[in-house]
Structure formats: structure tokens, C-alpha cells
Amino acid sequence: MRNLEVSLGERSYPILIGQGLLDDASLLLPALKTKRAVIVTNEVVAPLYLAQLSSALRAAGVEVAEVILPDGEAHKDWPTLNRIFDALLGGRAERSTTLIALGGGVIGDMTGFAAATYQRGVPFIQIPTTLLSQVDSSVGGKTAINHPLGKNMIGAFYQPRRVLADIATLDTLPDRELSAGLAEVIKYGLIRDPQFFDWLEANIERLRARDAEALSFAVERSCRNKAEVVAIDETEQGERAKLNLGHTFGHAIETGLGYGVWLHGEAVAAGTLMAAELSRSLGDLSAAQFARIEDLHQRAGLPVFGPALGAQRYLELMRHDKKVADGHLRLILLEGIGQATIRGDVGETAIAAAIEARSR
Amino acid sequence: MRNLEVSLGERSYPILIGQGLLDDASLLLPALKTKRAVIVTNEVVAPLYLAQLSSALRAAGVEVAEVILPDGEAHKDWPTLNRIFDALLGGRAERSTTLIALGGGVIGDMTGFAAATYQRGVPFIQIPTTLLSQVDSSVGGKTAINHPLGKNMIGAFYQPRRVLADIATLDTLPDRELSAGLAEVIKYGLIRDPQFFDWLEANIERLRARDAEALSFAVERSCRNKAEVVAIDETEQGERAKLNLGHTFGHAIETGLGYGVWLHGEAVAAGTLMAAELSRSLGDLSAAQFARIEDLHQRAGLPVFGPALGAQRYLELMRHDKKVADGHLRLILLEGIGQATIRGDVGETAIAAAIEARSR
Numbered sequence: 001m002r003n004l005e006v007s008l009g010e011r012s013y014p015i016l017i018g019q020g021l022l023d024d025a026s027l028l029l030p031a032l033k034t035k036r037a038v039i040v041t042n043e044v045v046a047p048l049y050l051a052q053l054s055s056a057l058r059a060a061g062v063e064v065a066e067v068i069l070p071d072g073e074a075h076k077d078w079p080t081l082n083r084i085f086d087a088l089l090g091g092r093a094e095r096s097t098t099l100i101a102l103g104g105g106v107i108g109d110m111t112g113f114a115a116a117t118y119q120r121g122v123p124f125i126q127i128p129t130t131l132l133s134q135v136d137s138s139v140g141g142k143t144a145i146n147h148p149l150g151k152n153m154i155g156a157f158y159q160p161r162r163v164l165a166d167i168a169t170l171d172t173l174p175d176r177e178l179s180a181g182l183a184e185v186i187k188y189g190l191i192r193d194p195q196f197f198d199w200l201e202a203n204i205e206r207l208r209a210r211d212a213e214a215l216s217f218a219v220e221r222s223c224r225n226k227a228e229v230v231a232i233d234e235t236e237q238g239e240r241a242k243l244n245l246g247h248t249f250g251h252a253i254e255t256g257l258g259y260g261v262w263l264h265g266e267a268v269a270a271g272t273l274m275a276a277e278l279s280r281s282l283g284d285l286s287a288a289q290f291a292r293i294e295d296l297h298q299r300a301g302l303p304v305f306g307p308a309l310g311a312q313r314y315l316e317l318m319r320h321d322k323k324v325a326d327g328h329l330r331l332i333l334l335e336g337i338g339q340a341t342i343r344g345d346v347g348e349t350a351i352a353a354a355i356e357a358r359s360r
Numbered sequence: 361m362r363n364l365e366v367s368l369g370e371r372s373y374p375i376l377i378g379q380g381l382l383d384d385a386s387l388l389l390p391a392l393k394t395k396r397a398v399i400v401t402n403e404v405v406a407p408l409y410l411a412q413l414s415s416a417l418r419a420a421g422v423e424v425a426e427v428i429l430p431d432g433e434a435h436k437d438w439p440t441l442n443r444i445f446d447a448l449l450g451g452r453a454e455r456s457t458t459l460i461a462l463g464g465g466v467i468g469d470m471t472g473f474a475a476a477t478y479q480r481g482v483p484f485i486q487i488p489t490t491l492l493s494q495v496d497s498s499v500g501g502k503t504a505i506n507h508p509l510g511k512n513m514i515g516a517f518y519q520p521r522r523v524l525a526d527i528a529t530l531d532t533l534p535d536r537e538l539s540a541g542l543a544e545v546i547k548y549g550l551i552r553d554p555q556f557f558d559w560l561e562a563n564i565e566r567l568r569a570r571d572a573e574a575l576s577f578a579v580e581r582s583c584r585n586k587a588e589v590v591a592i593d594e595t596e597q598g599e600r601a602k603l604n605l606g607h608t609f610g611h612a613i614e615t616g617l618g619y620g621v622w623l624h625g626e627a628v629a630a631g632t633l634m635a636a637e638l639s640r641s642l643g644d645l646s647a648a649q650f651a652r653i654e655d656l657h658q659r660a661g662l663p664v665f666g667p668a669l670g671a672q673r674y675l676e677l678m679r680h681d682k683k684v685a686d687g688h689l690r691l692i693l694l695e696g697i698g699q700a701t702i703r704g705d706v707g708e709t710a711i712a713a714a715i716e717a718r719s720r
Contacts, residue, residue: 078438089509092679117477120504120515121595144480149449155480156516235481319452 002220006139007231011159015139015223017216020140021166022052022127024059031162033096033123035062040084040111041102042071042309045129048172053102053127065091065137069107074260075277076106076146078154084114098161104130104177105137105264109155112143116158116308126160129169131181131215131263135222136243137308138163142228147261150293150320165223167215175208175213182207183246185218187272188225190333191242194338196221201292206297242340245332246272249306249355252317256309267300270358278346279334289337306359314359362580363452363538365500367591371519375499375583377576381526382487384410391522393456393483395422395526400444400471401462402431405444408532413462420672425451434620436466436506436512444474458483458521464490464537465497465624469515471502486520490527491541491575494623495548495582496603499522502592503672506619510680511611517595525583527575535568539661542567542627543606546579546656548585554698556581561652564659567680605692606632608643609666612677616669629662630718637708638714639694647698666719671689671712673718 001018002282013031021027037057042052046068054064067087069080077093088097099122101111108126115124128138144155170178182204189197199221206214207353226243233240249271262270274294279285297304306314318329326345335341361378373391381387397417401410406428423590427447429440448457459482461471468486475484488498497583499628504515530538549557559581560567566574586603592598609631613622622630637654639645657664666674677688690704 053395082438083505085514089513089680090506117514117516119513120502120517142480147445149446149447153479154445154447157480158479202531320449338642 002216003193004174004220004223004227006159006227008159013160013162015163015165015227017220017223017304018167019212019216020168021164022049022169023056025056025062027164028125028162029060030058031123031125032062032098036094036097037062037100038065038067038088038091038093039100039102040107040114042069042107043108044071045103049102049129053100053278064146065093065338069110072260073106073146073254073264073336074258075182076110076259079143081110081114081145084110085118088118092285093118093122094124095119098125100125100127101138102127102129103133104128105160108133109142109144109152109153110137112141112158112160113145113155113329116143116156123160124158124160126163127164128163130173131170131178131219132184132186133164134170134219135181136184136226137171138165139223141234151255158164165219165220167212170215174302177263178208178210181261183269183272183297183302184342185222186300187245187268187359188222190272190293190337191245191332191336191340192229192338195222196225197337199294201296202292204296207346208301211271225256238342241268241330241342242332245334245340246270246275247330248318248321248329249274249314251321252309252314253306255317255320256313257307262303262307266338267306269297269300270304273304274306274354274358275331275333277358278351281350282333282355284333284335284341292337304358307358311355314355315348316353362576364580364587366519366587368519369622370592373520373522375523375525375587377525377574377580377583378527379572380528381524382409382529385692387420388417388460388485388522389420389422389523391485392422392458397458397460398425398427398448398451398453398457399419399421399462400427400429400467400474401458401522402429402467402703404431405467407464407613409462409489409529412569413460417556425453429470432620433506433614434618436470437452437621438505440680441470441474441505444470445478447523448474448478451687453478453482454483455479458485460485460487462487462489463493464488465475465493468493468498468502468710469502472501472520473505473515476503481518484518485521486523488523488525490533491530491538491579492544492563494525494530494579495541496544498585498636499583499586511619519591521560525579527572527579530570530575535661536570537609537623538570540623542660543629543632543657543662545582546660547603547605547628548582548644550653550694550697551605551692551700552589552634553581553585553673555695556585557656561656573575597701601690602692605694606630606698607633608678608689608691609674611632611681612669612674613619613666615677615680616673617667619709622667622681626663629657629660630664630666633664634666634714635691635693637718638711641714642693642706643708644693644701646693652697666715666720669704671715674715675708675712
């Protein structure tokens with residue numbers, strides 16, 4: 001088992017990464033305030049892993065309740081969140097009751113936001129079961145639900161007390177979701193870890209074949225990158241924004257098509273190619289570097305073009321994104337592989353051209 | 361103008377108390393991150409004070425948007441909160457846009473929760489216009505909405521950047537609401553400030569007659585007490601719980617009757633008498649002390665008996681309250697005037713008897 005620390009003073013917490021961690025309640029007990037827990041999961045994950053986790057906890061003397069939500073980004077909304085609150089209030093969950101998110105990014109984001117706001121905050125544990133949530137969304141304390149006018153618009157920064165990434169849960173992940181997770185893995189290489197990008201170029205097929213050792217390495221390296229960035233800039237005043245490479249374009253794709261039509265990672269991949277295209281057009285990225293980025297995404301099974309919504313529609317949706325300051329779009333662009341930069345000065349004509357070049 | 365500080369490290373903020381502060385935009389400008397603000401108020405307060413505040417800000421070059429919500433505790437819910445989000449997203453409010461709550465406790469709690477969660481947190485200013493919100497809810501960062509199964513069940517600790525208590529706004533407050541505010545004023549005397557309790561016994565009629573000097577003194581003294589408690593225990597791990605004297609009983613009254621039938625302060629008054637009755641039955645409060653408490657509440661125009669819901673119904677509602685730990689009701693009781701204590705060991709038979717004695 002690998003053990004990383006997210007360093008945030010008194011809110012620091014460990015990320016445990018390994019095979020078959022779900023059965024081992026002793027990994028969770030130190031993070032429980034009292035022996036009461038509510039596991040939140042979805043209809044897809046529940047039949048696979050819920051019984052395993054619940055029995056391990058119950059055998060350790062923990063009183064466990066379960067909430068099973070519908071699956072998918074389309075349900076990351078208030079009515080679904082409210083089902084968690086109904087269950088907590090119906091079951092008389094207390095301020096000391098721990099919420100456990102068992103599932104992908106949607107479950108983690110919603111459970112985290114429920115934990116942040118139920119009785120103004122209760123303890124919370126992340127057990128991510130998808131590659132995307134293991135390498136990205138479970139770490140760093142961003143929680144949220146969507147609003148019809150924008151993704152993740154209502155949320156909170158709220159850190160979990162522990163993250164448990166069980167690589168064994170990736171065995172049941174559909175290929176498409178595995179690829180979607182690789183988009184966020186590649187991102188770390190692109191924004192700050194060129195050696196990792198090189199490693200990914202050499203090992204992308206092993207990852208897609210679910211080689212356990214390769215997956216463990218990629219999850220740990222990704223989490224290490226994320227933890228370092230979050231420790232520097234927890235609430236995204238600066239450095240943390242670089243983690244949003246491809247996300248402003250990507251959110252426009254997700255919102256424009258309707259939540260859940262494209263997976264988040266797929267939208268991020270196409271968005272990253274748009275950001276790379278824009279970086280190339282600004283002279284910050286060479287054609288050879290661009291080609292490496294496109295090639296790795298393709299080999300990861302990811303889309304390298306966005307849907308043809310029209311550049312104006314993209315821009316309109318992007319202006320609703322959170323990455324806007326004083327009316328200017330703030331974009332994460334690349335100045336090479338392993339080097340990201342935050343730019344608020346790029347004209348909309350150039351942005352529109354990059355969108356057109358990378359959508360079809 | 362009086363100026364108090366709530367000491368919370370980098371989240372410290374001033375409380376400004378005085379006459380006619382609404383017209384003076386210079387009091388607000390230091391708390392704005394950019395020159396964009398959204399004022400949230402309700403249908404009752406808007407015709408009285410909204411134009412005054414908006415024009416002062418606009419004259420100072422601030423771009424101002426306005427959101428006017430329906431009035432009352434019955435609207436402190438998700439659909440009404442969502443009207444704030446709709447307005448923020450429709451108006452493209454950014455992470456740096458400041459939300460300003462102009463109104464009573466309901467407006468402050470909802471605007472604060474919107475500020476805590478819109479884009480995971482935007483700047484926020486409190487301008488309380490009722491006595492209750494000036495002396496209590498606007499200070500200390502508790503924000504929330506209600507859930508059908510419990511009051512303030514969904515919320516966050518989120519501090520404002522500034523509180524502006526304009527005593528002049530109390531001139532238009534209905535008598536019933538003025539009295540409701542006095543319940544929280546009396547509370548500070550009861551839990552930690554016996555000299556203030558004595559002063560209230562001597563000056564309660566001046567307060568009800570809206571003597572400006574008396575009101576200013578009472579607001580400042582109350583805020584000072586609140587600020588001291590919040591600085592010691594921001595997230596209510598211990599000491600801050602004493603501010604909930606009468607509130608667990610009171611919330612049962614509010615939820616049991618339906619939100620808005622009794623004003624919050626009225627329910628707190630009746631709840632405080634229940635807590636006092638229980639303290640007397642446990643031998644911690646003398647009959648003479650009890651009589652002073654009852655007398656002062658009566659002179660303040662407040663109810664000293666709760667509605668006859670039946671003790672079992674009270675207890676059932678109280679078990680849903682946030683003040684429950686490991687299945688035990690935690691109550692704030694009195695050990696004299698100016699001395700509160702947190703008790704988790706009182707049997708339900710004694711609690712039920714006190715409820716029955718103080719409801720009719």
C-alpha cells in the first residue's frame with residue numbers, strides 16, 4: 001500500500017493507494033469520529049462494492065446506513081443531493097456521523113457537498129472507484145453540484161479526512177471510463193510533470209490493459225502532483241487553476257451537449273486539444289509538441305476534437321464558467337510539455353479560431 | 361459610530377454600529393473585492409431601504425444588481441435560495457462579486473449560504489435591518505436554509521467581510537419583531553453577562569420605546585458578547601453552544617407549528633423559559649432567579665409559555681435538532697443569571713416535565 005499526505009495544516013489527510021483496501025475496515029476507523037457512518041453510492045457501484053464495504057465496517061462495530069443514488073452527471077443536481085439530506089435526517093444522522101463516498105466523481109462531489117453543508121459540516125471520507133476520481137476529483141476538497149446554467153456552480157471547498165483508492169475497483173470500470181480517467185492523468189504530465197508525460201507515452205497501452213502495477217504508479221504519481229498543488233493553493237487563488245487545463249473548453253462541451261452525453265474526461269481531452277491548439281497559434285507550443293499531445297490522447301482512446309457547437313456558442317458557455325475575472329476569460333495554456341500558464345489576455349478571435357480548428 | 365472587531369485571524373472583520381450608515385458607501389467599499397455587488401433583500405425591506413443603499417453604492421462607482429425575495433422564515437428554503445443562484449448566473453456574477461444581505465435573519469442566513477456556495481465562495485457583507493439580526497444572526501458566520509425535517513439543517517460556517525448595523529432601520533420594525541429581537545438580547549445577559557441583565561431590567565421599556573441611545577448600547581453590548589464567544593469557538597465545538605440557550609426547545613416550536621407561525625425570537629423566549637424551568641427543577645436556579653427571567657421576558661413583550669404540542673412531540677422534534685451527540689440531547693441550562701452550562705445527562709422525564717410546565 002502506498003501512503004501520501006495532503007499537507008493542509010490541521011486539515012491534512014492521507015491518501016491510501018493499493019489493492020483490495022475495501023475489505024480492511026482498519027484503514028477507515030481512524031477517520032471516523034464516532035461509530036456511525038452513512039455510505040453514499042450509486043446504482044452501478046452498489047451491486048459491485050457496497051456489501052463488501054458495509055460488512056467490513058459492520059464487523060468492526062460501525063453502525064452503517066446506505067444511500068443509493070441514480071448514476072451519472074445528469075443527476076449531480078439539487079433533487080439528488082436532497083435525497084442524501086432526506087436520508088440523513090430520516091436516519092437522525094448527527095454532526096459526528098461520517099459520510100463515506102463510494103463511487104466516481106459525481107458521487108464524491110455530491111457526497112462531499114452534502115458533508116460540507118449537512119448541519120454545517122460533518123466528517124467525510126472518499127473511496128473513489130473510477131480512475132478519474134482516484135487521480136483527481138477525490139483529492140483536494142472541491143465539492144459541488146451542477147446548476148442548469150453551469151457546471152459545479154454551487155459547492156464548497158471541504159476536505160475529506162481520508163482518501164482510499166482501491167486499484168482493484170478499476171477492474172470493473174468500462175473501457176470508456178478508464179480512458180476518460182486517463183485524460184486527467186495526462187493533464188498532470190502536461191501542466192507540471194514532463195517525466196510523467198514521457199512515462200505515459202511509454203506505458204499508455206499497459207494502463208489501458210489494466211496492468212495493476214502501471215495503474216498503481218499512475219494513480220500515485222497523479223495524486224502526488226495534485227496533493228502538491230493543493231497544498232500550495234487550496235482555494236484556487238492562483239497555482240491550482242492550472243489543474244483546469246482543458247476544463248473551461250470542456251465544461252462548455254458538457255453543458256452545451258447536456259450533462260452526461262460526453263464523459264467529463266472526454267470533454268477535458270477535447271478541451272485540452274483546444275488549449276494546445278491555441279497555445280500553438282500563439283507561438284508557445286511547437287508543432288512537434290502539439291503532435292505528441294494529440295497522439296497520446298488518441299492512444300488513450302480519447303476524443304481529440306470537440307463537437308461542432310460553433311465557436312460563438314462555446315464562447316457564450318465559457319463566459320458562464322467560474323474562470324472569469326473582471327469580464328475576461330482566464331485560460332490555462334501550455335508553454336511546452338510540463339509547463340502551464342494562466343492567461344487572461346487572449347483575444348476572443350484567437351480563442352474562436354482554436355475552437356473551430358479542434359471541433360467537428 | 362461604534363466599531364467592534366470579530367477576531368478570527370485572517371478572517372477577522374469589523375462590526376460597525378451607528379445611525380444612518382446606509383447612505384455612506386465609504387463604509388462598504390473597503391470590503392468589496394471588485395466594484396461589482398449583488399444586493400439580496402426581501403419584499404418588505406426593499407421599498408424601505410434598497411434604493412438608498414443602491415444609489416449610495418452606484419454613486420461610488422459600484423455596479424449593483426438587486427434580488428428581491430419573498431419575506432419570511434417559510435421561504436428560507438432551497439427554491440428561494442435558488443432564485444439567488446439564478447440571478448447570479450443570469451447576471452454572470454463572478455468569484456469576485458460581493459453579495460450584500462440587506463434584511464433580517466432569514467435574508468442574512470440565505471444570502472450568506474449563497475455566498476458560501478456560489479462558485480465555492482464569494483465575498484459577503486451583512487447589513488442587518490432587524491434587531492434580531494443586528495444582535496445575533498449577522499455576526500459569527502452561521503449560514504443555512506431549512507429542511508422540511510429540521511431548521512437550519514443545511515448550511516455552512518462562512519464569515520462576512522463586514523457587518524453594518526444601522527440603528528435607524530429599527531424605526532420601521534414592527535413591535536412584534538422588536539420584541540423578538542429582545543429575546544436574543546436577554547440571552548446574552550442570561551448566559552454570560554449578568555451586569556447586562558441588570559441593565560436590561562432597568563431599561564427594557566426604553567428599548568421597546570426605541571430610544572436610540574439605549575438601542576445602540578444594547579446592540580453593541582450584544583455584538584460584543586457574540587464576538588467574544590465566536591472568537592473562542594468559531595465552529596461550535598463547545599463554548600459557542602451556549603448561545604443556543606432556549607433554541608433546541610425553540611426550534612421544536614418553530615418546526616412543530618410550521619416555519620413562520622411564531623417568530624424565531626418568540627420561540628426562543630418560550631424555549632428559554634423551558635430551559636429555566638428545567639434548571640430550576642434540577643436545583644440549579646432559584647425560584648427568585650426564575651421569576652426575574654420570566655418577568656423580564658414578559659416586560660419585553662415575549663411569550664413565556666410554548667404552544668401545547670405535547671411533551672412527546674417536543675422531544676421527537678428536539679431529537680432532530682443539531683444539538684444531539686451519540687443519541688443524547690445536549691441542552692443549554694442555567695446555573696444562575698449570567699451562567700450557562702452544557703448538559704448531555706438530563707433524563708427525558710425531567711425534560712418532558714419542564715416542557716409540560718411551560719406550555720399551554
